[in-house]
Amino acid sequence: xxxxxxxxxxxxxxxxxxxxxxxxxxxxxxxxxxxxxxxxxxxxxxxxxxxxxxxxxxxxxxxxxxxxxxxxxxxxxxxxxxxxxxxxxxxxxxxxxxxxxxxxxxxxxxxxxxxxxxxxxxxxxxxxxxxxxxxxxxxxxxxxxxxxxxxxxxxxxxxxxxxxxxxxxxxxxxxxxxxxxxxxxxxxxxxxxxxxxxxxxxxxxxxxxxxxxxxxxxxxxxxxxxxxxxxxxxxxxxxxxxxxxxxxxxxxxxxxxxxxxx
Amino acid sequence: xxxxxxxxxxxxxxxxxxxxxxxxxxxxxxxxxxxxxxxxxxxxxxxxxxxxxxxxxxxxxxxxxxxxxxxxxxxxxxxxxxxxxxxxxxxxxxxxxxxxxxxxxxxxxxxxxxxxxxxxxxxxxxxxxxxxxxxxxxxxxxxxxxxxxxxxxxxxxxxxxxxxxxxxxxxxxxxxxxxxxxxxxxxxxxxxxxxxxxxxxxxxxxxxxxxxxxxxxxxxxxxxxxxxxxxxxxxxxxxxxxxxxxxxxxxxxxxxxxxxxxxxxxxxxxxxxxxxxxxxxxxxxxxxxxxxxxxxxx
Numbered sequence: 414x415x416x417x418x419x420x421x422x423x424x425x426x427x428x429x430x431x432x433x434x435x436x437x438x439x440x441x442x443x444x445x446x447x448x449x450x451x452x453x454x455x456x457x458x459x460x461x462x463x464x465x466x467x468x469x470x471x472x473x474x475x476x477x478x479x480x481x482x483x484x485x486x487x488x489x490x491x492x493x494x495x496x497x498x499x500x501x502x503x504x505x506x507x508x509x510x511x512x513x514x515x516x517x518x519x520x521x522x523x524x525x526x527x528x529x530x531x532x533x534x535x536x537x538x539x540x541x542x543x544x545x546x547x548x549x550x551x552x553x554x555x556x557x558x559x560x561x562x563x564x565x566x567x568x569x570x571x572x573x574x575x576x577x578x579x580x581x582x583x584x585x586x587x588x589x590x591x592x593x594x595x596x597x598x599x600x601x602x603x604x605x606x607x608x609x610x611x612x613x614x615x616x617x618x619x620x621x622x623x624x625x626x627x628x629x630x631x632x633x634x635x636x637x638x639x640x641x642x643x644x645x646x647x648x649x650x651x652x653x654x655x656x657x658x659x660x661x662x663x664x665x666x667x668x669x670x671x672x673x674x675x
Numbered sequence: 676x677x678x679x680x681x682x683x684x685x686x687x688x689x690x691x692x693x694x695x696x697x698x699x700x701x702x703x704x705x706x707x708x709x710x711x712x713x714x715x716x717x718x719x720x721x722x723x724x725x726x727x728x729x730x731x732x733x734x735x736x737x738x739x740x741x742x743x744x745x746x747x748x749x750x751x752x753x754x755x756x757x758x759x760x761x762x763x764x765x766x767x768x769x770x771x772x773x774x775x776x777x778x779x780x781x782x783x784x785x786x787x788x789x790x791x792x793x794x795x796x797x798x799x800x801x802x803x804x805x806x807x808x809x810x811x812x813x814x815x816x817x818x819x820x821x822x823x824x825x826x827x828x829x830x831x832x833x834x835x836x837x838x839x840x841x842x843x844x845x846x847x848x849x850x851x852x853x854x855x856x857x858x859x860x861x862x863x864x865x866x867x868x869x870x871x872x873x874x875x876x877x878x879x880x881x882x883x884x885x886x887x888x889x890x891x892x893x894x895x896x897x898x899x900x901x902x903x904x905x906x907x908x909x910x911x912x913x914x915x916x917x918x919x920x921x922x923x924x925x926x927x928x929x930x931x932x933x934x935x936x937x938x939x940x941x942x943x944x945x946x947x948x949x950x951x952x953x954x955x956x957x958x959x960x961x962x963x964x965x966x967x968x969x970x971x972x973x
Contacts, residue, residue, distance in 0.1 A: 516871065537866060537867065537868055537871065538828070538868045538871075539868050539870035539871055544870055544871075548870065576828065577827055577828050577829050577869075578829075578868075578869070578870040579829035579834055579835060579838060579869045579870060580806065580827070580829055580834070583712075583834070586735075587735050591735075
């Protein structure tokens with residue numbers, strides 16, 4: 414049986430296709446100006462990898478901030494619900510799932526079934542989300558993907574304004590004028606962001622194990638800073654950016670099973 | 676050769692000496708230096724009356740910015756730094772004002788300065804600076820009775836406005852007027868975060884909105900934010916707006932509409948009147964006089 418999950422993110426659309434509960438296809442696309450079209454194409458691509466056609470798919474569930482724009486989905490799943498489901502599926506002992514995406518960060522507390530119990534969201538403010546790193550990389554004139562490795566070379570941290578992207582940019586410029594090295598500034602950026610995310614997690618309570626998902630989980634600089642701030646290890650799956658889509662697909666699978674017993 | 680990029684966010688720096696001021700035979704000359712995150716202001720007072728001032732952008736070094744604006748305020752006055760009996764530093768960089776005898780928070784200075792500029796009837800002050808917005812409540816002597824502040828977020832601040840001036844390529848002095856140049860007030864932008872509002876604005880421009888309409892939507896959202904802060908501190912007449920954004924007619928008129936109250940008219944700074952941006956520095960120089968007299972036991 415095939416099911417699919419579509420995560421309609423603000424910046425990137427992610428698709429996961431499951432065949433009998435195992436991942437059979439993945440695809441992503443830039444959301445751009447026509448997210449529905451982009452999602453259709455990505456879904457076709459993921460189905461191709463999985464060796465299935467749209468007609469073979471029992472259920473498609475959508476999640477993500479643009480979930481209502483997903484192409485013919487059978488249902489929707491909250492982002493927090495999808496994170497919890499995917500986190501516990503990947504790591505059965507996971508109880509805290511942190512999801513840091515382009516424009517939003519979330520922390521979810523869940524039970525052993527992957528059911529969300531509580532959550533904290535940072536929304537409507539760019540500090541604490543991927544956008545912050547992007548803006549700071551621009552100010553530093555460093556490529557986004559180089560920010561993480563660069564920050565690991567820092568010998569110490571110089572504090573910057575963690576609370577606002579606009580002020581953070583000014584702070585980075587001040588540090589450049591003060592001739593702080595780029596690695597140290599990069600480290601300061603990640604520390605600032607990790608500070609914000611960890612304070613969010615602390616409001617929820619840090620329940621081991623802690624899993625980090627979302628596109629920003631691929632940034633080694635952020636991961637290192639977050640581990641330091643949380644004072645605990647953080648587990649990261651192989652495809653952290655697909656966690657939302659995976660969670661939606663898993664929930665679709667549960668529903669499909671319930672609908673037609675096998 | 677490429678043309679140097681125009682910096683739309685750059686606002687006017689200037690200094691002024693009031694001709695009617697005469698410091699000879701007067702012995703109490705004080706100064707107030709307000710080092711803000713975006714602008715530095717200095718005021719020289721003779722016996723508690725404003726004599727000269729200077730306004731310039733704050734550089735990356737606070738002590739240096741304080742020194743430069745202080746020196747500029749003294750220019751063409753005939754005064755030497757040694758003639759100044761007492762100097763108070765205020766603003767975000769107040770602890771880094773080298774010539775200051777004392778540092779006082781900008782909240783106290785703004786209330787005192789507003790009391791000087793507009794008189795004892797002022798009760799509520801909205802100070803919109805480069806880096807934060809404050810709603811201040813004061814008594815008839817210009818003493819602070821309560822205040823609320825929004826910091827750590829660029830929404831509504833002068834810095835946020837500079838970002839929009841640059842994005843829309845409209846000189847900062849003109850954005851207030853430009854934001855009023857719409858047939859109908861559009862709904863406010865949904866994001867208050869300046870970083871997200873910028874993305875939203877780009878989307879609106881692509882949709883075919885005029886720059887003025889986008890600016891109106893942004894200014895509206897910021898004015899709502901400011902009005903909320905004022906309402907939370909408690910609006911009591913008379914009401915005034917200080918800080919750099921007091922020069923933004925788009926902000927002032929919208930805040931007035933939302934709150935349903937007019938601000939006391941500001942002196943025309945372009946025609947020699949006191950600049951509402953100077954409230955902090957004037958308050959500092961005024962408090963400097965009291966502190967000097969107190970130190971002399973009078």
